Amino acid sequence: xxxxxxxxxxxxxxxxxxxxxxxxxxxxxxxxxxxxxxxxxxxxxxxxxxxxxxxxxxxxxxxxxxxxxxxxxxxxxxxxxxxxxxxxxxxxxxxxxxxxxxxxxxxxxxxxxxxxxxxxxxxxxxxxxxxxxxxxxxxxxxxxxxxxxxxxxxxxxxxxxxxxxxxxxxxxxxxxxxxxxxxxxxxxxxxxxxxxxxxxxxxxxxxxxxxxxxxxxxxxxxxxxxxxxxxxxxxxxxxxxxxxxxxxxxxxxxxxxx
Numbered sequence: 001x002x003x004x005x006x007x008x009x010x011x012x013x014x015x016x017x018x019x020x021x022x023x024x025x026x027x028x029x030x031x032x033x034x035x036x037x038x039x040x041x042x043x044x045x046x047x048x049x050x051x052x053x054x055x056x057x058x059x060x061x062x063x064x065x066x067x068x069x070x071x072x073x074x075x076x077x078x079x080x081x082x083x084x085x086x087x088x089x090x091x092x093x094x095x096x097x098x099x100x101x102x103x104x105x106x107x108x109x110x111x112x113x114x115x116x117x118x119x120x121x122x123x124x125x126x127x128x129x130x131x132x133x134x135x136x137x138x139x140x141x142x143x144x145x146x147x148x149x150x151x152x153x154x155x156x157x158x159x160x161x162x163x164x165x166x167x168x169x170x171x172x173x174x175x176x177x178x179x180x181x182x183x184x185x186x187x188x189x190x191x192x193x194x195x196x197x198x199x200x201x202x203x204x205x206x207x208x209x210x211x212x213x214x215x216x217x218x219x220x221x222x223x224x225x226x227x228x229x230x231x232x233x234x235x236x237x238x239x240x241x242x243x244x245x246x247x248x249x250x251x252x253x254x255x256x257x258x
Contacts, residue, residue: 002066004050004160005201008127010072011048014055017074017097018043023057025093030107038092049119049128050159055092061115064090067105074099119159126160126198136191140181148184149177149231149247152194160198164212167248169194171211176254177231177247183257211248219250227251 002010026038041057048054053072055062064070075081075098081088083102090101101107110118119125123139124132136158143151151157152166161169170177173190184190201207211219214226228246 001068001162002051002070003162003165004048004125004127004198005165005205005207007048007051007053007066007160008202009205010066011046011053013074014053014072014099015046017099018055018092018094019046020044021094021097023092023094025091025098027088027091027093028107028109029089029091033107033109036109043092043094049125050122050155051162052118052122052159054115054118056112056115059112061110061112062090062092063106063108063110063115063118064101064104065106070104071102072099073102122155123158126158126195127202131195133188133191133195137188140187140191144182145180147178147231148175148181148190149179151181158191158194161194163245163247164209165194165197165201167212168197168207168209170247170254171249172197174253176256177229177249179257211250214248219253222250222252224250224252 020043022040022042023038026036028034028036038057038060041059043055043057045056046054051065053064071083073081073083077093077096077098079098081100087102088100089104090107092099108118124136139157140151143157149166149170152161152169153163166177169190172193175184175190181187211226215228216225218224219226226248228248230245231247
């Protein structure tokens with residue numbers, strides 16, 4: 001699933017393509033919004049919050065979420081699309097540009113005054129101008145018994161981290177991902193690390209993982225092979241939920257909790 005840095009960079013690309021321009025085409029390929037017509041409206045701003053993206057006109061905010069397979073691509077007017085047309089869920093066009101949202105997990109049209117309803121449940125945005133480390137700490141410490149590897153991807157605590165960056169943050173802080181939040185040696189330093197890592201990934205791409213995806217490759221600190229374990233919540237009858245995913249770590253640099 002694309003993480004906060006990917007959505008932040010997507011918003012930046014869409015801003016270059018659409019910001020300040022007047023829409024001459026709006027094609028919502030979602031039944032609920034099939035009749036919405038934004039032609040003639042000017043794109044006023046484009047922004048992100050965690051993994052959520054917003055394209056704003058004077059009247060509405062178009063809220064999208066990429067989920068697992070979603071992607072926004074931009075084309076010159078009349079240019080052939082590079083993904084199957086059947087996967088397009090939203091097309092926004094200006095005189096010279098088409099922005100196409102393929103396989104979007106969420107497409108929602110909100111009144112501008114109601115945009116907050118899409119993010120009210122989320123913790124502070126790690127890449128937001130108003131990043132609030134104190135509030136992120138408050139939310140995390142409310143779940144003191146939860147493994148830090150799960151708490152980091154709970155968007156209600158802090159918004160923007162997914163499976164890749166939770167592995168990276170725990171690795172950088174030498175914290176085993178199963179460590180309860182209350183037992184993390186320096187939780188504030190870990191949260192500040194999360195902010196630093198995501199900011200660097202968003203402003204100085206590409207990010208090169210130190211742990212994620214490096215199974216059996218040597219740890220760049222001590223040489224011990226990186227391992228991957230499942231970490232998540234299980235449902236009744238031991239059925240694995242969607243939240244149980246592999247997390248990568250060094251078994252020597254990140255010893256398991258006692």
